[in-house]
Amino acid sequence: MNFRKATFRDVEAMQKLINDYAEQGFMLARSRNTLYESLRDFIIAEEAGKLVGLAALHLVWDELGEIRALAVAPSMTQKGVGRKIVDMLTEEARTLGVKTLFALTYNPGFFAKLGFLEVTKESVPQKMWKECINCPKFPNCDEVAMVKELF
Numbered sequence: 001m002n003f004r005k006a007t008f009r010d011v012e013a014m015q016k017l018i019n020d021y022a023e024q025g026f027m028l029a030r031s032r033n034t035l036y037e038s039l040r041d042f043i044i045a046e047e048a049g050k051l052v053g054l055a056a057l058h059l060v061w062d063e064l065g066e067i068r069a070l071a072v073a074p075s076m077t078q079k080g081v082g083r084k085i086v087d088m089l090t091e092e093a094r095t096l097g098v099k100t101l102f103a104l105t106y107n108p109g110f111f112a113k114l115g116f117l118e119v120t121k122e123s124v125p126q127k128m129w130k131e132c133i134n135c136p137k138f139p140n141c142d143e144v145a146m147v148k149e150l151f
């Protein structure tokens, strides 16, 4: 298994993995445009040259970062791929000076395993929600906010 930063060559497979899950309602779909513009945020996992996992670190505000677009191919789940990618992004966040790392997720159990704590939507910085206005589900959000403080 190889873990590395994404490149333009990965975008087609990235979009397919994300949008296959999006069709099942597990995550939000992403356009090509969004993936190109945020390509530097992504770490991908590949096995035998095939993309099997990905996630992004998005910088939101001063010392505030978000893990987003996390997906592991159905045939490769429960093998530590998601954990490794989030761990790598967490290290990157730490290096950049992120103090609060969060995720908005339908999968709080996974993030809890990685040391994130569930918080109420009212208790989190408003900046966490600043891009939600572009979400098709806004304002009826059914995701859970999970936060990890980095020291």
Ligand SMILES: CC(C)(COP(=O)(O)OP(=O)(O)OC[C@H]1O[C@@H](n2cnc3c(N)ncnc32)[C@H](O)[C@@H]1OP(=O)(O)O)[C@@H](O)C(=O)NCCC(=O)NCCS
Pocket (backbone or CB within 6 Å): 021, 026, 027, 069, 070, 071, 072, 073, 076, 077, 078, 079, 080, 081, 082, 083, 084, 103, 104, 105, 106, 107, 108, 109, 110, 113
């Ligand atoms: C959620 C997802 C990314 C997990 O990836 P993964 O590679 O299977 O996770 P890992 O194998 O690294 O699991 C790490 C730990 O979390 C646990 N875990 C994994 N998925 C879990 C879940 N849905 N609920 C609770 N715990 C979970 C694992 O058992 C493991 O625990 P352990 O360390 O005690 O063994 C993957 O199942 C997925 O892509 N799901 C569909 C898309 C999705 O829901 N994305 C999240 C949107 S924010």
